[in-house]
Amino acid sequence: MTPTDTRLQVKRFINATRDRVFEAWTKPELMKQWYAPGTMTVPNASSDLRVGGAYSVEMKGTMNGKFVNPTVGGRYTKIVPNELLVFTWSWQGDSAPETLVTVELKEADGGTEVTLTHERFASPEVRDRHEHGWTGCLENLASFEAR
């Protein structure tokens, strides 16, 4: 086993235009249609698309035979329409620190290549070195049953 980095990356080619992919990440009606894993659904999604604006995605359904209803949310820290979306990521009621998701969209072969990077920062200082100027605070956190 070798020491790991603190981030992961996933790439996908999607047969749709960049503006359409960007909409899917930022329009609640579209976010509802793909954000929940497995058989879970998204009853509520919100997106205040501006730097510092909040988004949230409520998921609902069964996971490993248990009913769960977690909500993930955060704030947008960088927005370049149809190109780049950076947002913080944190589960409501979870004591774990927020993490950072970067979604890059590039035109490729008549479609869009999506590159997603999810990073976990251990301390605010480390995060601030990457993303300065962000001063958000999360709303009151409701607890949910972790799986």
Place this chain on the structure above:
Amino acid sequence: MVESSAYDLDLIFQALADPTRRAILQRVSRRECTVTDVAKPFQMSLAAVSKHLKTLDRARLIHRQKRGSFYYVSLNPEALMSAEQWIAHYQQFWEGRLDSLKRLLGKELK
């Protein structure tokens, strides 16, 4: 949603965030080293290395053992595994989400 391990992921990720500490871990993952051994490839004082080792130790990423007059350092793979579980969890989550996004939008460009 994935924090169930006995290890403190905050401390672990804080320790892993530094490239020198990752390099130190790499070194002690191959074999047990004395502190002087650990320091060898790095351009820094023993004191600086000790500080990094302390951070790694606090995160329980390494074992430190005193034998005779030397401290021996080795990797604690279990702690590293808990960090890798976090990465693996989200890897799987996002692979699934991007597949579902691909299915949703893939039908449109025809």
